[in-house]
Amino acid sequence: MSWTQGLLSRGLKLSHLQMMAAFAETGLIGVAASRLGISQPAASRLLSEIEVILGAPVRSRSGRGVVLTEAGRLLAGRAERVLQELAEAAREMSEVTGGGVGRVRIGAVTAPALDLVLPALRTARLSHPKISAEVVVAASDILCDQLLAGRLDFVIGRVPAGVDAGQFDGEVIAPEPVALVVRRGHRLAEVPPQRLAEVLEFDWVMPGEDSPLARAVLGRLAELGLPRPNQRLSTASFLLTLAMLQQSNVVAPLAQAVADQFAAGPGAPLVQVEGAFGITVAPYSLLTRKGARLTAAAETVLGLIRLAF
Incomplete structure (x- = not known):
């Protein structure tokens, strides 16, 4: 039996993953509970259930209150990825059932925003009128943070110094x-x-x-x-x-x-x-989250951008 099947057979649920992700982001059980729309005792009960399922503690007390253990941090990181993928799946299903209506979220530094993204969106307005776009123009560090958080589909920019480039799939475009x-x-x-x-x-x-x-x-x-x-x-x-x-x-x-x-x-x-x-x-690149699959709308717009490379 795989670890995934083992965790599921022992009762791991979506609510457990949501709790771990919310607690990791907020650092406070009460705030995490409020974000999920549940009471603090219910949130504590979810954490206790997770510890029984894992057979290991996911939280410990420190001078600052309650913090995640190493096992807790590992599970929280995986939980965030699972929730991101579920959100993407929901968006894709909405696009499919909406008759091809799609929304693409693009990040770009200023030059390629003008040189590549803007012309592609002008073309898309005529060739794919049911696709809408949100474009964030900012520095690469902000864009990469938003990309890793699942708030952008792809970015045209640079991996900032000090950031692990292994988190991205990259394609160099031009200096x-x-x-x-x-x-x-x-x-x-x-x-x-x-x-x-x-x-x-x-x-x-x-x-x-x-x-x-x-x-x-x-x-x-x-x-x-x-x-x-x-x-x-x-x-x-x-x-x-x-x-x-x-x-x-x-x-x-x-x-x-x-x-x-x-x-x-x-x-x-x-x-x-x-x-x-x-x-x-230095050259900017096309960046996506490592291993992420783009939605149909994002693939369409990216195809139009690639024509201008």
Whole structure:
């Protein structure tokens, strides 16, 4: 008899898995009980039943209250995966019974959101009008957290430093060239610089040093033996960066795809600084949860995105 069959034959139920997942997430039995819509005594009873089924404790008392044991943490992790898969199954069944109606949840960093996701969704509106989409544009660490939590179907971004890449199935897409952008009327827009050192005469605005964009910029400057740019403002906010560009003489490094959208053409308020500066961010990838199966709607939209690779 397999371990799975053994646990089921001993009485392991969905309610036990829900309790383990809720307790692991909240860290408090009372809060977990409230989330599940049951009383605290009922929640404690579920934990006691789990311990009988496993033949091992799943909780222990500490100075901070009740915490999960190693066995409890292992079961809670599996419980979260089972509940994610059941949620995906319910969504797929809804799509099938709804006559092909589907919803896809996409995460992307800014450049591929504009370059890949947006064109695919424009196509999907015509070719698959019953598919709807939710798009989250954010930094890769936020997107990967949401992907692992089951809140996104797939992500176009990068596995953050320090995160186990083995949790994902990945497909490298492309590196990300960077353009330098200023407001129209800026001196660098009127007289293109001959060297990158000339651009360093102005204040720069870009994300913090732990971002892929900042690392690419600082790495390129170091390669050329140039100092760090003056940077009185550090922000990951794209809207704040655009506002600063329009209202001051700052220089902002932006992904080329973003610069092409907001700093191209005679009517654009922003201008790309002419010059081959050789700044390139590490490649972004298509990421899914390890071993996860995409829904029909997600597969359809992903197929349209792949056409633009």
